[in-house]
Amino acid sequence: MTENARQxxxxxFVVVPPRTLLLDxxxxxxxxxxxxMEQAAV
Structure with a gap:
């Protein structure tokens, strides 16, 4: 990954339609x- 991509x-955005379960x-x-988190550790 390039340095520019990290910066x-x-x-x-998460679109949550009606009747969506939290697990979804x-x-x-x-x-x-x-x-x-993994990317930040590199």
Whole structure:
């Protein structure tokens, strides 16, 4: 990954339609959170 890619955050928007379960949103968001932590550790 280039140094420029690490400096520019990418906004992530989550669209939550009616009757969505928390688990449907929490799983994918946890994956992105974990990837962010791993990237910061490099």
């Amino acid at each position: 520019n955050p990418i906004p992530v 949103v929490a799983g994918p968001m946890e994956v992105l959170r974990r990837a962010n």
